[in-house]
Amino acid sequence: MRVLMAFFTLSILWPCPRWAMADPKPPRVGDVSGSIQGNVARVRFTLRDAFTPEMVEALKSGIEITFRSTVKVERMYRGWFDQKRGEVRYTCSVRYDALSRVYRLHRDDGNEILPDVNEALDRMTRLEVSVPVWGEIERGKPYVASVRTRLDRVGLSEPLRSILFFSSLWDVETEWARGRLSTP
Amino acid sequence: MKSAPENRQPLTAEQERSKRRREGWAIGVVATVVAALTFVEAKLAAIGGTVAFTDNIVIFALINLNVILVVLLIFLVTRNVFKILLDRRRNILGAKLRSRLVLIFILFSLVPTFLLFIAAANITTTSIKSWIGGRVGQALDGAMKLAQGRLESEAILLASVAQDAAERLPAEGAAESGAEAFLAARSIVPHGVALLLVRNGEPAVREGEIPSDVLGELLSRVKERMGGTAGADTRTLIGERYAAAWYPVAGEAAVVAVRPLTPGETAMVREIAKAYEEYHQVRLLDDPIRASYLGVLILITLLIVFAASWMGIQLARQITVPVQLLAEGTEKVARGDLDVSLDYRSDDEFGTLVTSFNRMTGDLKAMKGSLEEANASLRQTYEELRRRTQFIETILDSISTGVVVIDRHGRIAMINKVAERLLGLPTDRAIGQLYREVVEEEHYEAIRGVYREAGEKMGGQVERQVERQVELRVKGRKIAFRISLTALRDDAGEYMGLVAAFDDLSQAMRLQRVLAWREVARRIAHDIRNPLTPIQLSTERMQRKYAEEHAGDPVFAECTQVILSEVATLKHLVEEFSRFARMPAPRLAEGDLAEEARAVVETYRTAHPGIEWEFQAQPMPPVWFDLFQMRRAVTNLLENAASALGGLGHVRVACTFDPLPGTVRLSVADDGPGVPPEDRDRLFEPYFSRREGGTGLGLAIVSANANDHGGTVRMRDNTPRGAVFELEFPARPEGKG
Numbered sequence: 001m002r003v004l005m006a007f008f009t010l011s012i013l014w015p016c017p018r019w020a021m022a023d024p025k026p027p028r029v030g031d032v033s034g035s036i037q038g039n040v041a042r043v044r045f046t047l048r049d050a051f052t053p054e055m056v057e058a059l060k061s062g063i064e065i066t067f068r069s070t071v072k073v074e075r076m077y078r079g080w081f082d083q084k085r086g087e088v089r090y091t092c093s094v095r096y097d098a099l100s101r102v103y104r105l106h107r108d109d110g111n112e113i114l115p116d117v118n119e120a121l122d123r124m125t126r127l128e129v130s131v132p133v134w135g136e137i138e139r140g141k142p143y144v145a146s147v148r149t150r151l152d153r154v155g156l157s158e159p160l161r162s163i164l165f166f167s168s169l170w171d172v173e174t175e176w177a178r179g180r181l182s183t184p
Numbered sequence: 185m186k187s188a189p190e191n192r193q194p195l196t197a198e199q200e201r202s203k204r205r206r207e208g209w210a211i212g213v214v215a216t217v218v219a220a221l222t223f224v225e226a227k228l229a230a231i232g233g234t235v236a237f238t239d240n241i242v243i244f245a246l247i248n249l250n251v252i253l254v255v256l257l258i259f260l261v262t263r264n265v266f267k268i269l270l271d272r273r274r275n276i277l278g279a280k281l282r283s284r285l286v287l288i289f290i291l292f293s294l295v296p297t298f299l300l301f302i303a304a305a306n307i308t309t310t311s312i313k314s315w316i317g318g319r320v321g322q323a324l325d326g327a328m329k330l331a332q333g334r335l336e337s338e339a340i341l342l343a344s345v346a347q348d349a350a351e352r353l354p355a356e357g358a359a360e361s362g363a364e365a366f367l368a369a370r371s372i373v374p375h376g377v378a379l380l381l382v383r384n385g386e387p388a389v390r391e392g393e394i395p396s397d398v399l400g401e402l403l404s405r406v407k408e409r410m411g412g413t414a415g416a417d418t419r420t421l422i423g424e425r426y427a428a429a430w431y432p433v434a435g436e437a438a439v440v441a442v443r444p445l446t447p448g449e450t451a452m453v454r455e456i457a458k459a460y461e462e463y464h465q466v467r468l469l470d471d472p473i474r475a476s477y478l479g480v481l482i483l484i485t486l487l488i489v490f491a492a493s494w495m496g497i498q499l500a501r502q503i504t505v506p507v508q509l510l511a512e513g514t515e516k517v518a519r520g521d522l523d524v525s526l527d528y529r530s531d532d533e534f535g536t537l538v539t540s541f542n543r544m545t546g547d548l549k550a551m552k553g554s555l556e557e558a559n560a561s562l563r564q565t566y567e568e569l570r571r572r573t574q575f576i577e578t579i580l581d582s583i584s585t586g587v588v589v590i591d592r593h594g595r596i597a598m599i600n601k602v603a604e605r606l607l608g609l610p611t612d613r614a615i616g617q618l619y620r621e622v623v624e625e626e627h628y629e630a631i632r633g634v635y636r637e638a639g640e641k642m643g644g645q646v647e648r649q650v651e652r653q654v655e656l657r658v659k660g661r662k663i664a665f666r667i668s669l670t671a672l673r674d675d676a677g678e679y680m681g682l683v684a685a686f687d688d689l690s691q692a693m694r695l696q697r698v699l700a701w702r703e704v705a706r707r708i709a710h711d712i713r714n715p716l717t718p719i720q721l722s723t724e725r726m727q728r729k730y731a732e733e734h735a736g737d738p739v740f741a742e743c744t745q746v747i748l749s750e751v752a753t754l755k756h757l758v759e760e761f762s763r764f765a766r767m768p769a770p771r772l773a774e775g776d777l778a779e780e781a782r783a784v785v786e787t788y789r790t791a792h793p794g795i796e797w798e799f800q801a802q803p804m805p806p807v808w809f810d811l812f813q814m815r816r817a818v819t820n821l822l823e824n825a826a827s828a829l830g831g832l833g834h835v836r837v838a839c840t841f842d843p844l845p846g847t848v849r850l851s852v853a854d855d856g857p858g859v860p861p862e863d864r865d866r867l868f869e870p871y872f873s874r875r876e877g878g879t880g881l882g883l884a885i886v887s888a889n890a891n892d893h894g895g896t897v898r899m900r901d902n903t904p905r906g907a908v909f910e911l912e913f914p915a916r917p918e919g920k921g
Contacts, residue, residue, distance in 0.1 A: 054468075057468055058465070058468055058469075060464075061461065061464035061465050061467070061468045062460075062461030062462075062464060062465060063465055063468070097423075097457075098328065098457055098460055098461055098464075099328070099331065099332060099335075099422065099423065099424060099453060099456075099457040100421075100422055100423050100424075101332075102405070111404065112404070112408075113401070113404050113405050113408055114408070115408075156465060156469075
C-alpha cells in the first residue's frame with residue numbers, strides 16, 4: 001500500500017513545470033568593493049548571470065522584474081565573530097514601457113528612464129548602495145561588505161497573476177558574496 | 185498486502201462504525217478545506233498584484249497545505265478502497281456488494297470527469313494557441329503602432345512649436361529673458377500646449393498647465409536625451425499622458441513643448457498599452473500558463489474523482505452496512521441465536537427493514553419461548569401418558585387374561601403378552617393392523633358373531649360388555665376361550681373401540697376332567713378291586729383243587745391261568761387307577777431339581793442304551809417341589825419319549841430358570857414321530873393313549889403334578905421333528921419364603 005501511495009503522490013507532483021527547476025548557471029554577486037566614509041559605507045557590486053534569456057524576453061514583454069539585495073557591513077575580527085555594523089535592503093526594478101519605448105528603472109535612491117535594454121540591464125546589475133553604519137569606524141581595520149540578491153517579484157499583468165498563482169516563474173537567488181571595504 | 189497482526193485486538197462493530205464515521209468526517213473536512221484554500225489562494229493571487237510569488241510565505245504555505253490535504257484525501261479514499269478490496273478477498277459478508285457499488289460509483293464519476301478533463305485541457309490549449317498565434321496579436325500590434333503614430337505625429341507638430349519658441353529666445357541670456365520671450369510666443373502656441381524652459385535639468389520657465397508627474401517624467405527624459413547624442417528625430421517624447429518635443433538652446437537649456445492628453449485619450453492609450461503588454465506576456469508565458477491551467481484542471485479532476493469515490497464509498501456503506509448487518513443477523517438467527525438485535529438507526533427503508541428484523545427476532549424469541557414451554561408441557565404430558573400406558577401395559581402383562589384393544593376402525597391399538605401367546609399374534613406386527621387381517625377368519629367370525637349376537641340382543645345397540653365362551657382355532661389347535669367384549673365409548677356416547685379379553689379355559693377344563701376322572705377311577709378301583717381278590721383266590725383254589733383232576737386237560741390250566749393273568753392285569757390297572765385317584769396334596773420342599781432330573785435321566789441312559797440322552801441344566805436357585813411327584817413326572821416324560829423313539833433316537837432334557845417371572849422349566853425333546861394335531865387336545869387327558877398297552881395315565885399324571893405345583897405342562901413341535909414337552913412351575917410358590 002505504501003508503494004501505491006508513493007506512486008499516487010508522485011503522480012500528483014509530476015505535472016510541476018520543468019521550467020520551474022533550477023537554472024544550470026546560477027546567478028551570483030561579484031566585484032564587491034567599496035569604502036567607508038564617515039558613517040556611510042559605499043558598497044559596489046555586480047550581479048552576474050541574473051538575467052536569463054527568458055527573463056530578458058519577459059522584460060521586453062512588459063514584465064516588471066525586481067531584485068532585492070541585502071547589503072551588510074561587518075567589522076572583521078581575527079579569531080572572533082564578525083560584528084555587524086550596518087545593513088540595508090536595496091530594491092531595484094525595471095519595466096519596459098512599450099508605448100514610450102523606454103525602460104523605467106526604479107531604485108531606492110532614484111528613478112531612471114533608459115532607451116536601451118542593454119543599458120537597463122547594466123544599470124540593474126551594476127549597483128552602488130549606501131549603507132549607514134553605526135559605531136566608530138576604526139581606521140585601518142578590516143571591514144567587509146556581504147551582499148546577497150534575489151528576485152523579489154515578477155510583475156505580471158493582472159489576468160496572469162490569477163492564472164500563475166501556483167508557480168514562481170524564475171528562482172533567482174545568489175549566495176552571499178563578500179568584499180573588503182576601504183577605510184579612510 | 186500485509187495482514188493485520190494477530191495480537192491486535194479486533195475492533196467491535198461499534199468501534200468499527202465509529203472509526204468509519206471519523207474517517208468520513210475527516211475526508212469531508214479535508215475536501216472542504218481544500219476547496220476553501222483553493223478559493224482563498226485564487227483570491228489572494230488576484231488581489232496581491234505586487235505580491236512576489238517566490239517570497240510569499242502565505243501563498244506557498246497555502247499551496248503546500250493544499251497539496252498535503254489533497255494527498256491526505258487521496259490517502260483516505262485509497263485506503264478505503266483497498267480496505268474494501270481486502271474485505272472482498274477475505275470473503276467478509278457484504279464486501280462483494282460494497283466493492284461492486286464503489287466500483288460503479290468510481291466508474292460513473294471517473295469516466296465523465298476524465299472525459300471532461302481531456303476536453304477542457306484540449307480546449308484550453310487550443311484557445312491559448314489560437315489567441316497567441318492568431319489575429320489578436322496583429323490587431324494589438326497595429327493598435328499599439330497606431331497609438332504611437334498618433335502621439336508621434338502630435339510630438340512632431342510640437343517639435344516645430346518648440347523650435348519656434350526656442351528661436352524667439354535671445355541667443356544670450358535666454359534664461360533671464362525667457363519669461364518675456366515665452367509670453368511673446370504665446371500667440372504661436374496652439375491651444376492646450378504648454379511650453380517649458382529647462383535649464384540644468386530644472387524647469388526655469390513654464391507657460392501653460394503641466395501635471396506634476398508629467399513634468400517630472402519630462403524633465404528626466406529631456407535630461408537623459410540632452411546628455412546623449414540624439415538628433416532631431418529623437419527630440420520627440422511620447423507617454424501615456426502626453427506628447428512632447430524639445431529643442432536645445434544655448435546654455436545647457438532646452439525648450440519643451442508638451443501637450444497633456446485628455447483623460448479620455450489617456451485611458452484609451454493606457455488600455456492599448458495594457459492589452460499589448462498582456463498579449464506579449466501571455467505569448468512569452470505560453471507554457472507556464474498552459475501548465476498552470478492543466479495543474480488546476482488536474483487538481484479539480486482529482487478532487488472530483490476522489491470526492492465522488494468517497495461519496496460512492498459512503499453511499500455503498502449506507503447500503504451495504506444494513507445489508508451486512510441483516511445478513512449477519514439472519515445467519516445468527518439461522519444458527520438459533522434469537523438474541524440478535526441489530527444496532528442501526530435510520531429513517532430510510534433500511535432502517536424500517538432493520539427495525540422489522542429486530543421485531544421479528546423478538547417475536548421469534550417469544551414464540552420460541554412459548555413453544556418451548558408448550559413442548560415442556562407436552563413432554564410432561566407425554567411422560568405422564570407413557571408412564572400410565574406403561575403402567576397399564578404392566579398390569580395387562582401381569583394378568584393371565586389376554587387383552588386386545590381394537591379402535592373404532594378395527595385396528596389393533598394394544599395387545600398384551602398373554603393375548604399374543606394365546607392368539608399367536610406378535611406385538612410388533614399386530615399393532616396398527618386390522619384385527620381381521622391378523623387373525624384367522626374363523627377366529628374373526630367367532631368374535632364378530634359374539635359382537636353381532638350381543639348387538640341383536642340389544643336391538644342394534646351393542647351393550648357395553650358381553651361375555652361368551654367360544655372355541656377358537658389357534659395355529660391348528662382348538663382352544664376354549666371365555667371372551668369378554670367391552671365397547672369403549674366417550675362421554676358423548678360415541679363408539680371409540682373395543683376391548684376384547686380372552687381367558688384360556690383349556691387348563692380349567694382339563695383340571696375339571698382330571699377331577700372327574702379321579703372320581704371315576706376311585707369308584708372303579710373300589711368296585712373292581714373288591715371282586716378281584718375273591719376271583720383270584722377262587723381261581724387259585726380251583727387250580728389247587730382240580731389240578732390233578734384235570735391234569736390232562738389243557739383247557740382248564742389255560743383258562744385258570746388266563747383268569748389269573750387278567751386278574752393280575754386288572755389289579756395292576758386298578759392299582760394305577762387307585763394311585764391316580766389317590767394322588768395326595770404335594771409336600772413341597774427346597775431341593776435341586778436339576779440334580780433329581782439328572783438322576784432319572786441317568787437311569788434311562790442305562791435302561792435304553794440305544795437312545796442318545798443329553799442333559800443340560802442352567803444354574804438356578806433352590807426350587808420348591810414334591811420330590812416324589814416330580815420324579816414320577818420326569819419318569820413319565822422320559823418313558824413317553826423312550827416309547828416314542830422305539831429304542832433309537834435322541835432325547836434332550838433341559839432344566840432352565842427364568843428369573844423375571846421366577847419359573848423353572850423342564851423340557852424333554854425327542855426326535856421321534858411327534859404328536860398328530862388331532863391328538864394334541866386330548867394328550868393330557870386320562871386314558872388317552874395311542875400306545876399299545878398304555879394306560880393313558882402317564883401324561884395325565886404329569887399334568888396333575890404340574891397343576892399341583894401351580895404350573896402347567898404343554899407340548900409343542902420339535903424342530904425338525906419330534907415333540908417337546910415342557911413342564912413349567914414357579915420356583916418359589918407363594919407363601920414359601
